[in-house]
Amino acid sequence: CSLLPDDQAMAYLQAEEQPLTRVPAGTELAVQDAYPIPTLAQQQQRPGSFEVPRPAPYIEDNDADAVTSLNEYSSGAINARMDKDGAGSAILRLDGSYASNWAAVTEAIAASDLRLSDLNRSTGTYYLEMQTVVPAEERGWWASLWGSDEIISETYLLKMNRARNGVYLSLLTDADTLADESLTLDVLKQIKSKLEQ
């Protein structure tokens, strides 16, 4: 091996998670993990060695969509339900195929009083125009010159993300940051109610 002593960065292959500190009866230990490691469905066993992974090659499969049969689009049970994603922000989970959900949600938005300004199925994005009150200082340079609060319309991105079974909807601002909690809940509940009608 190389003349240098072994590389500390690779020592992770030997690192094992130690057991929790056992506490004698009658006392407990105030424990609160600063760096929690998310638990995974299947238990992962430690890799023996490391080799830089390569992305899977792209295989041209443009017939995937065409072959899906027509009746798959009959809208099966969607049973939309509110949920939270890994990072704890609100999402709307839907069962069924991406295609059928995309149509159903388009219907639902059209029926609701959300204003759909644009949509792009390939990136799974609905562009919603929302009326928000913007305090003076956040507005553009010249606009912020002149003071008083303003009601202006802003674009929000309603994203339909593929999950293992079904899809889920999340709301982002047009700068790809998470929209604030209350606004997200309000939008998702409106769509959920329209989906159930």
Next chain:
Amino acid sequence: ETFVVEDIRLEGLQRVSAGTVFEAFPVIVGEQVESTDLVSASRNLFRSGLFSDVQLYRDGNVLILQLVELPTITGIEISGNKAIQTEMLLDGLKQSGLAEGLVFKRSTLERISLELERQYVAQGRYDAHIETEVVALPRNRVSLNIEVEEGSVASIRHINVVGNEAFSDEELLKQFELQTSSFWSWYSSDDKYSREKLAGDLESLRSWYLDRGYIRFNIESTQVSVSPDKEGVYITINISEGDVYSVAEVKLAGNLVLDEDEFTRLYLLKNGDTFSRRKVTVSSDYMSKRLGNEGYTFAKVDGIPKINDEEKTVDLTFFVEPGKRTYVRSINFTGNGGTRDEVLRREMLQMEGGWASTDKIEAGKNRLNQLGFFKTVNVETPAVAGTDDQIDVNYSVEEQLSGSLNFNVGYAGGSGMILGASISQNNFMGSGNRMSLGVQKNDTVQSYNFSYLNPYYTIDGVSRGFNLFYRQTDYSSLSTVSDYQTNTLGGNVTFGYPISNRQRLSFSIGYQNTEMFEGTTVPAEIIDFLENEGDNFNEYTLGLNWRYSSLNRGLFPTAGTEHKVSADISVPGSDLTYFKMAYTANYYFPIATDWAVRFRTDLGYGDGFGDLQRLPFFKNFRSGGIGSVRGYTSNTLGPKGLPEYSVVSVVEQDADGNPLYELDELGRPVVDDSAPTVVYTTDEDGAAVAASNGSQYKPVYVTDSNGSVVTAPYYLEDERALGGNVLAEASMELIFPLPFVEDRSSLRSVVFFDAGNAFTSECYVPYDEEVPTLTQHPYCNEGIDLAEVRLSTGVGLTWITAIGPLTFTYSVPLNDKRGDRTEGFEFSLGQVF
């Protein structure tokens, strides 16, 4: 009519997937359908926003959908833009979702021009005009050509302050950041209007008045208007000055925690002074800082004026809120990618778990700066969530190259070309220890040295360092120093420890062996010395070194003082017993941001003791060059040697006075031309009279009262300096920020004025039996002779590079005397001023 749909066929589909079409077209195979369902279905498909046209046909029971997709934008060209580059504009478009790959709709066109106009208005170009043109491309794609007319930037044409009597408009407008267009505006763009700048200017206008006693000053209204052609901005500010108020009484209130005079000492305003808001804020800052030093980091002190309009006076009350005494929960360091955590932590005066003191935290920052490892050091003290009396202290540092790894082919003014390699690291492997290993070879010095210093051998900062060296010097080729050769071999151990957080004391014990060889034209002093002392000396040296430093930074300090006293003694039992003392002082004080003044002085004295009356000549102080009196070749200043020369007496001179030498048998003149010769004739009463000697050496002869030569055999060697046992140097430097350079953290530029020289406290008296009358050194005067002090001025620049500090100086010697060797431009590697 109605029919049963057997199948649905799509035609004209490109990018949109069939699945999307099927699901946006709610007709199911095998379902009874009539024309109204089809119409609503196709409208629903149209509403998906992906198609510019949807046609329905029927072929038997098969439904055919003729679809024309909306084109996607594949290129956005922008032309005519100069003020904002294209990438910036495209980024702006991308932010609002208008980027390549977007489905093209009429509304996108309008959104694009609105967005671009907004960007130009943001730059003050109010009359910018955008025209977009859509170009169809094959495969149903479209590219947009955007023509931009940027218009001109509105500049401020007029600022008028109405209602000012005490101060003229010019005086007030000088405080403003916004100015009307002037010659300089193209560079400073101070005539571009912005609301923040105006708000800032109004604030400085208000403080201008409040700092001069106008406590009732008020800005009635401000109008900003733009000319119809949108090229000029006009600002009118209406103010009411009110009267000047003076301070009546100053009181303290609240929980003082410390006794009263700790606060009154810090007042900047007393009864009768004109009221000044700045002085009030500055005094309350001092008071809260004073409390901070006692652990009340959250202390707040604010001066509240109570205005008495009749007498036009103000009663000032300082409300003191110490808040809770705060403690430091944890001290964290970030940015130290190379340096170990302990190297930073051991510099801290503030302890984790102790009560927080602002000046200890601030001192921590200065000490990190003094290490010289970091370019910038910042500290923040955020409160710990959930507590009102605990803070964290977070230092964020930016490392800088703290050593030089030079396999260098260098050139130093003093010693010509340098060949060799040297690795010196002040922060060796991030451990904070200084290590340097060097081999150097040039035409005068050949040296090998190794030195290692651990500044924190103990946790309290007791340092220990080793130094081993072997050096061969041969000054013959160097025509500036007296001609001799030495080979020295030695080493020493030094121990140092802090005696306060600003002063350090250190001892060193060393041994040194020196071998001496004579050069060719050797001055008498050396010949005498070698005769008396021999040419191989062992010395056992003891060194004492005291250093006080309150410099604010290790590298390029701008404030603070530094004193260094060093005393080295070669203890009895060594072959040469002498002592040498040196004192260096540096005093920096800032005069404005980025400007500072430095005073430096170097004093030195050495002497022999025991059976050695003089300081050994190779231990002499020398002067000149970078780090000493710039403008004079390095080491050439100081007393000169008195080399001997052969004496030839001759009787005749030819017609024009040139000496005719005696001829030996072969007819060659009897003279040793390897050494310069002085030729004598004797005048009538027998005293020696020197005739010209052809070479350029200045013969040493002094004529006594009746004009006859008193001394004969020595000449004053002009170039070769021997040095002296007294050194006195001083210099003054003005440190200025180099213009047009952004990052000056690794640059220092100075204008300097140097003065100084080396002297001798006891002149050497040459002895020569041939000339008994020579009783004193003709050209030496003892002690510091002001006439001999050399002056010079010039500019210097030091640049910290990866291979070490690089110094350039251009100097002008002011009173160099005949025979001085001066240098206009000097350059050296590895030496900071």
Next chain:
Amino acid sequence: CSSTEKKPDELTEREYYSDAREALDNENYMIALDRLNLLESRYPFGSYAEQAQLEKIYAYYMTADLDNVLANAERFIRLHPLHTQVDYAYYMRGLATYEMGFAFVERYVDTDMAQRDPEPLRDAFNHFSELLTRFPDSPYVADAQARMIYLRERLASHELVSARYYMKRHAYMAAANRCAKVIKHYQKTPAVADALAIQVEAYRALGMQSDADQALALLTLNYPQHAQLVEGEFVDSGLAQVDRRSFINIISFGLLD
């Protein structure tokens, strides 16, 4: 594809991509990078461009250009949040930050303790944990989780470095609090053992006998074979006595006192 050798700029997307793959296969990554950039500029849309961006992340990593790996991974995540292989970008972002956390000196010289800036280690941990939460069934999860365990160990050891310094400094409360932080927040790391040992000494020095005993009880219960437990008796580590020698002792290399 067509037999004649086409001029490079007329190649179809597929041909560009296969040339780039071939360059990647026989490991000349610079050529692969040029071809991938060419593919992306010629056909900026469609799945080939997305694939090219993915392959570029790999190519930059193999040329040890960590900054570009980071920039391209973050760009990919932003542009194609729904791409089937977006988990690769999340993983490579974590990997690049992980490597940045180990300066040359940390890798080969100062072995076990994390002596330097912990910031990159924290960032790497967060990036990997985002991969685990968003893509629990991604193939890179096993390696990421193993690295997270090790990162947590390194961060815990970083706390111990300061604790040991403060023991030498006699700032016992600072040392005890740092160890309490390790025990409370860095469970399941080997540093907990040494933290308990230091706590025993610190609490004894502070005269907090009951807490010292509790710490000792935990130490003996959980780590009986700890270095400072000789046949069940607690042995002082001598940290507090370090550097307390007299100056004379130091100068005389320990001879006279």
Next chain:
Amino acid sequence: CSFPGVYKLNVQQGNIVTADMLSQLKPGMTQRQVRYVMGNPVIQTPFDSNRWDYIYTLEKRDEIVEQYHISVFFDAAGNYSHYTGSLPADKATEDDTSSVPQEERSNDSVVNPES
């Protein structure tokens, strides 16, 4: 002892407790009230118990020159019950608590008013 003159940093740890703080403690006070009076204890042990320790130590030149240890006890319901330990009798006024050696407190440590 060590060579005279090696400047050793004073090491100060822990909460400063004054007599009037202790006088304000009344049984039955909630934890928040105790925290308001005494401040947060600097020492935080991982073993939660119903006892808060307010410990103060000051070490000058390697030996502890001043130390006190006040333990505040809470009853089962979490209210203040009593405290043990006492302040040293000769606890002088505030300024001796400062841990920076006297001569360091020279004027230039406080920003001089006129700069």
Next chain:
Amino acid sequence: CASQPESSTADGNEPGFPDIRETTDIGIEWREKLGDGSGLRYERLRPLVVDDTLYMADASGSVSARDLDDGDSQWSIRLDLPITAGVSGDNGQLFVATLDGALHCLNADNGKTLWTTRLTSEAVAPAAFDNGRVFVHTVDGRVSAYERSNGRQAWSYENAMPVLTVRGTGTPLVLDQLVVTGFATGKLVALDKVLGIPRWDARLATPDGRSELERLVDVDGSALWDNGVIYAAAYHGKLAAVSINGETRWEEEGSSYTSPAMGLGNLYLTLDDDSVQAYDQVSGAPVWKQTALRGRGLGQVVTYGSWLVVTDREGYLYVMNQVDGELVGSRLLRPKPLHVNYPNQTEGANWKALRGRDMGVRSPLVATDDGLLVYTNYGELMLVTVEAD
């Protein structure tokens, strides 16, 4: 807007100069150099003609009286401060305002200062007056009344100002009970002349749009009065006819910075895109629109005989028929520049770029019996006559 009109070159060698069938003869009776022009403060100093003497002030602070027929100077005085609003008054008193926000009342016979009073802010529009009081509209959106006898302030009406306005204010229109002024809020306000309290107001424009630039709605021109009806126009707004008690008779699209002119039953107005529009005075219906001078930076249109006269920022004077708006004459008032002309730049722009001199005409023209008084930006006062040839 700034786009140049189609380039067809008639007599002027300017690119884009409109082609004009010259049917009138424009002569200049006399021209006098007077101070250094209207300066950089975008004030619009205008001459005052009383009987046959002409009173004029210039930006540097001098006030002079001249004979109208030959321009010879009668008297001239110099104030110590630059003048920002110039010369209104009658044969007894003259009124000028200076930069430090002061109103000066001068004796019309010899120019001696009768009294000076402090205004609330800078005034850039000439003062209006009746026989008892003077009414000044200052930049801070206030209209204040001062006694003509001693300058004491009688009342001051304040109006909430938008954050950004267009430079320049309108001179108040003084009627027998009302003082009618257009403000930067887009409203025309009628104040009681004695008490200074608003009687009614009419909105000429409503601000809309995202940036403050799009929300500018100033009424910069002064109102026009003709037997019981007041006419005024607002920027980004309408030209409206308002009755004496505030009801809007009609309103038409007519965004303009200037005041309307009146003649032969029509109203004429220079719009903000430099086209000139004629409206029927009774119904407000647009009659004709002359767009040939678009983009040339036109000033305020004025009626003279049966023609309409307007000047532009290049220093040209144009004459149009009031009946159909046809361009019937043009003349270059400024001297020909000596320097070489840049290819696609107008001479005016060259001069401005090269020597920073503004060669246009910004001050409103004053029609008198002997001819038109024109005061150019670089300080030349001239009497222009227009006859049909």
